[in-house]
Amino acid sequence: MSLRYAILGVLDAQPMTGYELGGFFETSANWVWSAKLSQIYPLLNTMAAEGVVDSEDEVHGRRRSTRYSITDKGRAELVDWVGSSHSLPGMRDPMLIQALYMDLLDPEQVDRVLGEYLEVMRRRVADLREHQRALVEGETDLIRARLALRPARDHARMLMMKSMVFAGLIRQCEASMAWAEDFLMASRLGGCAIGVESTPQDM
Amino acid sequence: MSLRYAILGVLDAQPMTGYELGGFFETSANWVWSAKLSQIYPLLNTMAAEGVVDSEDEVHGRRRSTRYSITDKGRAELVDWVGSSHSLPGMRDPMLIQALYMDLLDPEQVDRVLGEYLEVMRRRVADLREHQRALVEGETDLIRARLALRPARDHARMLMMKSMVFAGLIRQCEASMAWAEDFLMASRLGGCAIGVESTPQDM
């Protein structure tokens, strides 16, 4: 249900075609939410039918494309959604299940799996920072479009919020990395529960 | 695809009926993975057909139940899965999308939404710790069954790993809470990007 609002939020800055939204959800927005074109196109059609977006056909020679823009109804729905609380989906990290049963493995295998996990996360954090830096320098079209729609006194607050989301993502990754490092360390020390305050549970 | 291995991991400690597994995934295991009976029953049937679990019918008076146990094939598949790397699913936290567009809200609304989020997370951490403490005292059937299958010298390592998973969950929650508090603070300060190292990006 969140893709709907992610899309509305993007269209609130700038009208876009489905294809453009698709590219967007494969690159920048990919960090927050991901979606394929095959999901985006039908969703845009339903949303147009519901009247939360307007569709306008464009013709370039023999080629056509449909540009979607947010309607007042759509904007109202977005504001309403952003302003209300939503139940958080339960933790669904496969790595946790793996970790739970890693006593089935040789210490070397644990080393390898956790090591690869750490490397992936390190790359992820690097990508996040790199992406952030690139944007700080490049000042994307979208954020400029967004700022242009609002008075200058709002700009600091808007930029702060967008950047905090990135900071949050980085924090999440770092928490996972710190955990993985502790796990690795504890595993290498042969299982004596060093660094762990309290001990067992089920599963 | 992970539920399959979560189930195999539980059955590796102890044979169980679908109903027992269901209760399990609603309480203890709920922190790591959740599943409803309506998903568990059909999955157990497919897994039995594939030969990764054995099913044995039990009759108590006029009542029947099917108890599933892991097979050698199932154990091999579990060990194989635990010992290999799996692509992590992208971040899918609705709160991130909300945060991204919170410049659409009054500061009071931001306060309310983030406040409720923080309260939910606080309760979650409390539940996690409470659950952990309860188990430290209670020493569940399942962990005892699991330890009984393995030599005493492995016990410390096994307990360490189970407990590290809980520690990881708590860490994740705490990272989210720290982020939400920063976000709240920054929002209250009216948007001047205090406490945020680097600034803007797209979306």
Next chain:
DNA sequence: TCTCGCATGTAAACCGTTACATGATTAG
């Protein structure tokens, strides 16, 4: 000509949740 990027979709499969259906046993 052929490939790549633009542009739009459909179909099938998969995972998960909600709702519904059924019936036996046990505790109050």
Next chain:
DNA sequence: CTAATCATGTAACGGTTTACATGCGAGA
């Protein structure tokens, strides 16, 4: 007797991914 718990499922729906299908336009 009634409600809760044990026990097993099916059906429908929603969200997501993968694979497939189609066609235009620009540049090598």
